[in-house]
Amino acid sequence: MSEYTSFLFARSSFLEGVGRVLDLGATMTLYNTSPSAEIADARALLADRLALAADSDAAWSEDHVEPQEAQG
Amino acid sequence: MSNRKKRRGDRGLSRANPPLQPVPPAGQITGPGLSRIQINNVFLPRSAADYEALDRLDPGRAAKILQLQEEMARANLRREEAQTTHRIAMESKQQAHDQRSAMWGQVAAWSIAISALAGATYLGAIGQTTASIGMASSVVGAIALAFIQSKRSNAAERIKKMEVVAEAERGLRRIGQGQ
Numbered sequence A: 001m002s003e004y005t006s007f008l009f010a011r012s013s014f015l016e017g018v019g020r021v022l023d024l025g026a027t028m029t030l031y032n033t034s035p036s037a038e039i040a041d042a043r044a045l046l047a048d049r050l051a052l053a054a055d056s057d058a059a060w061s062e063d064h065v066e067p068q069e070a071q072g
Numbered sequence B: 001m002s003n004r005k006k007r008r009g010d011r012g013l014s015r016a017n018p019p020l021q022p023v024p025p026a027g028q029i030t031g032p033g034l035s036r037i038q039i040n041n042v043f044l045p046r047s048a049a050d051y052e053a054l055d056r057l058d059p060g061r062a063a064k065i066l067q068l069q070e071e072m073a074r075a076n077l078r079r080e081e082a083q084t085t086h087r088i089a090m091e092s093k094q095q096a097h098d099q100r101s102a103m104w105g106q107v108a109a110w111s112i113a114i115s116a117l118a119g120a121t122y123l124g125a126i127g128q129t130t131a132s133i134g135m136a137s138s139v140v141g142a143i144a145l146a147f148i149q150s151k152r153s154n155a156a157e158r159i160k161k162m163e164v165v166a167e168a169e170r171g172l173r174r175i176g177q178g179q
Helices: A014-019 A037-060 B003-016 B048-057 B061-125 B129-176
Strands: A068-071 B035-039 B042-045
Touching: A014 B061, A014 B129, A037 B061, A037 B129, B042 B048, B042 B061, B048 B061, B061 B129
Parallel strands: none
Antiparallel strands: A068 B035, B035 B042
């Protein structure tokens, strides 16, 4: 999974499931936080944009060639 | 037909239907003030002025190039949208898999814990106190280790992901400051 679309939380795993038996206070449910709502929005928008940029890179990676200078 | 008439006819034909000239590829059209950029082995005019220069040298060619570029841009957009749709589908599948893994982890841990509780109770009942305590504590210890380890790895993963976004933020700030 892309780190841009899941940057607020960690991925679940088998080990986490085992550990959750003892996690009576739900201390394993933690998210990355931001100092303010505006910063959180900005980070979410940036992460979305980065995810789309990665998609664009993946779509172009097969045949894209960097532009070269040429004089006619 | 006399030679004179034939010549007239030839002249008339050439005026009405000028002979077709082979069209040179855009990359071979040269002229003053026309510079190009090469992308994927295709030469394209560099600026609006170059498009105008090309249109003067070969009328209609610039419009054709722009039309082709528009079609290419649409095709690229479709390709990027397909990639995004594919990524979202893959991420949903991955998330469902992760949640299933965590659920099976809980099922396994509860099964082992309840079995160990039953075993420890039985051992206690038949007087094997040390074995009973050993069984219960080893299972609880193993689960506690899993708890601690998964808390650590989750925290490390969240910090790493946040660092990626923070680095992108720093990059944007540098661009904003013109560095």
